[in-house]
Amino acid sequence: MSDHRSSDDIIICEAVNKWYGEYHALRDVSLRVKKGEVIVVFGPSGSGKSTFIRTINRLEEHQEGRIIVDGIEMSNDIRNIDAIRRETGMVFQQFNLFPHLTVIDNITLAPIWVRKKTRKESEARALELLERVGIKEQARKFPGQLSGGQQQRVAIARALAMEPRIMLFDEPTSALDPEMIKEVLDVMKELARSGMTMLCVTHEMGFAREVADRMVFMDRGQIVEEGTPEQIFTNPRQERTKLFLSQIL
Amino acid sequence: MATTDVSQPRARPVRQSLDVLGWLRENLFNSWYNVVITVALLILIYQVVSGLAGWLFTAQGWPAVVANLKVLLAWTYPADQLWRPQLALGVVTLLLGLSAGVWRGIVLALAVGFGVVCLLLALPTFLLAPVPAQVALPAWQMFLAAAALVAVGAFVGNAGGQRLRWPLVIAWVLLYPVVILIIRGFGGPLPIVDTNLWGGLMLTLLLSVSGIVLSFPLGILLALGRRSDLPVIKWFCIAYIELIRGVPLVTVLFMGSLMLPLFLPGGESIDQLVRATVAVTLFSAAYLAENVRGGLQAIPKGQTEAARALGLNVVQTTLLITLPQALRAVIPVLVGQFISLFKDTSLVVIVGLADLLGAAQGVVGQPEWLGTPGGVWRETFLFIAVIYWFFSFTMSRTSRRIEQQLNVGKH
């Protein structure tokens, strides 16, 4: 078992199990994440890594095990679910921007309706965030008018606007053209250095090497191995990890 | 320590959802308002079903349907000539079956759909079969035979394979005139059966098939014209399409019925059926044009560009590249249009033709049944509603299946 038992664990997952019908999608997944840690989850497709990070904000329901986020235990209590969702921001593979709202309205929607902030305040904050992700000038456009990389940076800004303590990234660069991957990764790196707790499902091994504190390798619904990037890249303990890394590197 | 557990997947812990009670709780009683809804619906369904079942077995109008089965299916078509529409049906089903065997895919889906309709129709016609069968084949045997012919044809076609391709294509081209010829006759061995004797389901089918088949060339031309770069042609096509789509079918039928005879020199009279067919064709063409245009628009611009870059001219590009793709893509929509046309042909009763609905109205008005308490309209209309329903429902399922097949092919 892991030994991160200190109180600064911001995400605690214990023996999380999930089935889709008869298919066992997550098998006894346990993971603790400390405040400020950057974790990269990787593994072959269908290994359950996306499912796993989606259970953390209850986009997927798990059937067994415990998930505690920022001291709030995940349960069927809608209040707990809402509280956890307020603490976590999520970035999707397909961006999922709201096409009927402008960029700035996308970003201010949740602060206004969920955090009950004023529009002015939210817009000022949104512009700051857009500046941070480098596309302030696109604020009044609609998502459909932006490139994929720009859309994903808006999506990151949208998640950050809720001032989350944790950011979840579900393959944020997989739907992007190669030349746009860098602009998104740069934003993510900057975010990691600012001390944000991040859980990223990604295949960008350069990103992992540079900013990850720990890497988690998943296969067939299980965490097969976890360790520092250095250890994973140079000296993977498990045969499956070795094999997978040899295929993608 | 890193987790290194490599256990086998285990079965999901026993959950209530697997048993009946759990299913009921999850799907019918998962909240207090769903309990209320479920209970209310159960009572309602019980009332409706028990009332309907009770009525079905005690209704006194069934003799009217039994006695008029032939009227509903073929109106006043001479009984001793009924083998002709039956032969026509046989030719169509055999051809459909053969083509299904040769081409499979979409054609097979269509043939299966049509076979299922025939099988379904065999059931009520069997239950209501008049005892003395005064025709070549009683209706239920005819429908069974038709379904069997589809199956036989499919096997033969499958065995015959590619050799049958061209003969079949030629047969399809000749099919429409041949069927009309068989049913109408030309004297001698096939005495002419005047069109005012046609009616019932036969007429409904003939009109809707004619509507689709005859409107095809016009519809495609209109679709191409609407996309043309030449303003005169484009605006003419837009005007035609929007004019027809903006008015109800009855006004078009009305126009066909009243104005068509006026358009001919010397005031020649035109057969009422021909007038209705022309009206249905002109009407259907506008809708067909819009459907085909939808298919044309869905084709990526790159296809035309590639064809033009290869040196094909406009006509070649259209005939070889865009039109085939567009037509293939719109097959499900065309089946849908056929269904609406099949239902819409019932409007010809308004201009005095006796299609399935008209025949039913005729049966309801027959003086023999005046003594039946409550009349025979419930039984008669229910019977034809079931026929209409079998057709439309099966065909719409078929169109959905074709759509799925096309989507699978795309990826």
Add this chain to the structure above:
Amino acid sequence: MAVSTPPQRTAIPFYRDTRIIAIILQAVFAVLVIGVLWYLYTNMIEGLRRANLLPTFAFLRTPAGFPIAESVIPYDPSMTYGRAFIVGALNTLRVAVTGIILATVLGIFIGICRLSSNWLLRNTATVYVEIVRNVPLLLQLILWFFLTKAFPRVQESINAGGLIFLHNRGVTLAWPATTASFGAWAPWLWAGLLAGAGFYAVRRYQFVRRDRPGVALPWAALIAGTIALLGFVVTRIASGTWPVTLDLPELQRFNFEGGLTVTASFAALLVGLVVYTAAFISEIVRSGIQAVNKGQREAARALGLTNGQTLRLVIFPQALRIMIPPMTSQYLNLTKNSSLAIAIAFPDLFYVGNTINNQTGQAVPVILMLMASYLSVSLLTSLLMNWYNRRIQLVER
């Protein structure tokens, strides 16, 4: 150095010049179309002249001489054909507008039922849709009409709680009617309306001042409703009569007194159109809501929006955009389908047109007028909806 001169521009023969080919093609097409139309037109005029029925609109000003069973404007047989035509058009509009409203309400309701988590409700709704849309509308209308004809005589009406009476002349409904004390209640109504409007205005002002949006309309409606209801009861206590009562139909010797009676034809047509169109509308609603990408809901939930907010702010605005074009065509279909009234003797536009044609023999003017009427409704609606649709369309790259 000899600079090579640009090659002489050779004249293209006209039959190879694409621009000229285009013009020729169009000219040929136009000549053909006009020729055919002219041929048909001359034949028609010739035939009509022989039959002594040259098309003219003069008949519109002569007395119609036939009665029309129901009308929203005063009409009697001594009035002109033109008036009769307008009566028909108004009847069409009456059934179309009522039908559209009711079909939308029923359609949305069934569409939501089809998305319900209750298995029984979902499948009952599906069965309804699959039965209704696979049987011809005309058959359904005739069935409804026969059904109303099969109702008992007025004296033996089927009585549904004293509120609805079904009889073979139509349907009689209890209908709200004002009483003498309505005047006393009116101030309350106004007060409620003012209070609601005031509340709404204040809230909107607050929203602007505090610079955040909020929900005001339901609360304003609640306030207005409460005041009106309070006044309703107070008026009753003060004056002894309710300001508005349900005018209950009372059976007289031959007919109903009070309430609202609609003819069997109108009832059958309206019910038939509503039941049929609602099935199609429910499909539009269901697929419109389902068509909104699953990711949209997830993203909204991940941002912490509640279920209600997700629906109101994210799903519904997008579903609406998907639903508007097919809804428009359903509304137009309903309007056009109302012409089937002729089969059940409801005096709509088409029915009246048909009667006029039978009496005057002026087929061509009557058809032109009918087509122009339907076409103008269709085009006007399409134009409006296209304009609205373009306004709310999503912006794409």
